[in-house]
Amino acid sequence: MTKVIFPGSFDPIHFGHIDIAQRASRLFSEVVVAVYDKPIKTLLFLPEERIALVKEAMNGLPNVSVMGYRELTVSFARKVGAQAIVRGLRVFSDFEYEFRMALANKRLEPDIDVIALITDEQHTFLSSSTVKEIAALDGDVSSMVPDFVQRALQAKFKDLGDNQTVVPTSSLKD
Numbered sequence: 001m002t003k004v005i006f007p008g009s010f011d012p013i014h015f016g017h018i019d020i021a022q023r024a025s026r027l028f029s030e031v032v033v034a035v036y037d038k039p040i041k042t043l044l045f046l047p048e049e050r051i052a053l054v055k056e057a058m059n060g061l062p063n064v065s066v067m068g069y070r071e072l073t074v075s076f077a078r079k080v081g082a083q084a085i086v087r088g089l090r091v092f093s094d095f096e097y098e099f100r101m102a103l104a105n106k107r108l109e110p111d112i113d114v115i116a117l118i119t120d121e122q123h124t125f126l127s128s129s130t131v132k133e134i135a136a137l138d139g140d141v142s143s144m145v146p147d148f149v150q151r152a153l154q155a156k157f158k159d160l161g162d163n164q165t166v167v168p169t170s171s172l173k174d
């Protein structure tokens with residue numbers, strides 16, 4: 001009986017995250033999707049909004065629950081009795097970051113392991129930032145997020161109006 005957490009900002013949740021959560025739910029007896037309250041990065045959605053979208057996305061997975069947290073990830077894992085932390089790995093550039101985080105977490109809590117699941121090929125490029133940037137420019141994100149997330153993005157950008165500095169632009173505009 002292995003209980004794991006799948007932590008992240010989920011700003012917002014997309015099909016890459018959902019794929020990792022679904023696969024974790026098949027591998028482990030219990031999965032807690034842990035939505036980090038206040039990461040260092042600037043976020044678009046409030047913690048309660050992100051949690052609500054993740055809950056909707058996890059609907060129908062009986063062994064998956066969703067919780068917000070604000071402490072260290074390893075402390076949260078310990079608090080809920082999880083033996084491991086699941087992370088998703090996309091392109092090679094994720095590896096260095098995840099490798100450093102995994103070693104730091106291991107130093108803090110040697111009993112809690114980090115398990116990385118390789119992304120599905122079709123989600124390799126997918127990130128919340130890309131989704132936000134496309135949605136901010138009124139692009140079609142229907143192949144990247146569930147329809148309720150797409151609606152939440154549209155409503156959020158409508159509310160923000162011209163105040164969209166919260167979404168860092170990279171190159172999709174050029």
Ligand code: ADP
Binds near residue numbers: 020125
């Ligand atoms: P964080 O701020 O912790 O990186 P994210 O919400 O960006 O939070 O990501 C949460 C987890 O989901 C991370 O392990 C990340 O690598 C993974 N992830 C993000 N995008 C994808 C994707 N397209 N495919 C698989 N895993 C992904």
